[in-house]
Amino acid sequence: MDGGRRVKATFLGSGGSVPTKKRNLPSFVVRTDGGLVMFDCGEGTQKQFLIAKLGFNREMRVLISHMHADHILGIPGLLHSMSFMGRTRDLEIYGPSGICEFVKCTTETVKFSPMFPVRTVEVRAGNVAKTPSYSIRAAWADHDIPCLAYSLTENDKPGRFYPAKARELGIPKGPLWKTLQMGKPVKVGRRRIDASKVVGPPRKGLKITYAVDTRPCDRVIELASGSDLLVHDGMFSSDASERAREYGHSTAAGAATVAKRSRSRNLALTHFSAIYQDTKQLLAEAKAVFPRTIVAEDLRALELP
Numbered sequence: 001m002d003g004g005r006r007v008k009a010t011f012l013g014s015g016g017s018v019p020t021k022k023r024n025l026p027s028f029v030v031r032t033d034g035g036l037v038m039f040d041c042g043e044g045t046q047k048q049f050l051i052a053k054l055g056f057n058r059e060m061r062v063l064i065s066h067m068h069a070d071h072i073l074g075i076p077g078l079l080h081s082m083s084f085m086g087r088t089r090d091l092e093i094y095g096p097s098g099i100c101e102f103v104k105c106t107t108e109t110v111k112f113s114p115m116f117p118v119r120t121v122e123v124r125a126g127n128v129a130k131t132p133s134y135s136i137r138a139a140w141a142d143h144d145i146p147c148l149a150y151s152l153t154e155n156d157k158p159g160r161f162y163p164a165k166a167r168e169l170g171i172p173k174g175p176l177w178k179t180l181q182m183g184k185p186v187k188v189g190r191r192r193i194d195a196s197k198v199v200g201p202p203r204k205g206l207k208i209t210y211a212v213d214t215r216p217c218d219r220v221i222e223l224a225s226g227s228d229l230l231v232h233d234g235m236f237s238s239d240a241s242e243r244a245r246e247y248g249h250s251t252a253a254g255a256a257t258v259a260k261r262s263r264s265r266n267l268a269l270t271h272f273s274a275i276y277q278d279t280k281q282l283l284a285e286a287k288a289v290f291p292r293t294i295v296a297e298d299l300r301a302l303e304l305p
């Protein structure tokens with residue numbers, strides 16, 4: 001046992017504003033040791049969620065960036081599908097002002113009550129949630145309506161456990177191994193054995209920041225500081241920079257500047273305008289500023305070490 005999986009993340013939708021043949025509307029899911037964290041829930045997310053086999057009854061939180069249709073219209077469908085698939089666990093949905101009313105209205109007017117508890121929470125910049133596995137912070141992005149960027153920071157994890165070393169020291173498999181994995185010492189006969197003899201150094205939790213529908217902005221740079229992965233609005237190429245500014249979005253190069261200035265390790269561009277058949281130009285423009293850039297593709301899974 002190695003004390004925790006690698007974090008996996010999946011883009012369920014990488015388009016912006018309207019879907020295209022290849023791109024669904026925004027949604028990005030991170031699998032943590034404490035369940036799923038979904039960022040945005042564009043229309044059709046329920047189907048992508050099913051295809052990605054993310055599991056309808058896992059611990060899960062949904063973080064909504066803002067109240068534009070392309071980021072929230074998937075919620076009613078997702079709730080309905082989850083009910084249909086037999087979800088029993090609570091689901092928490094966080095978002096800016098309006099999110100509670102939206103969820104209430106849609107479930108009331110559509111005459112459907114989810115078969116599991118749904119808790120909606122209106123949030124602002126600052127601490128949003130803290131769980132035994134991770135914490136979430138938010139900052140105001142720079143869009144044409146109030147829009148939140150979020151960062152998810154995993155708690156540090158215990159170091160890797162080495163069963164061979166434990167056996168060598170004559171520690172029987174069972175509860176004592178568990179205790180050592182938690183970093184605590186054990187007693188075998190009259191010997192006291194410290195965890196450091198069989199467990200490696202603690203591993204730093206990952207930080208992932210999600211900022212879509214935003215112009216490049218200092219608040220996001222600060223929020224994203226030192227992220228292992230920054231998922232950022234890269235809606236336009238630089239020849240459309242006027243348009244990006246006007247509508248509250250970023251160019252690919254603008255996103256790359258945010259990655260660079262926040263000292264993030266990796267950048268994933270997303271929320272692409274439907275005017276682009278492919279993302280080659282966007283990727284090239286971002287890479288010129290920040291080489292460790294990838295472009296989001298629907299159902300593309302990332303594994304973060």
Ligand SMILES: [Zn+2]
Pocket residue numbers: 016017068070071213271
């Ligand atoms: Zn959008």
Ligand SMILES: [Zn+2]
Pocket residue numbers: 066068143213
């Ligand atoms: Zn928007």
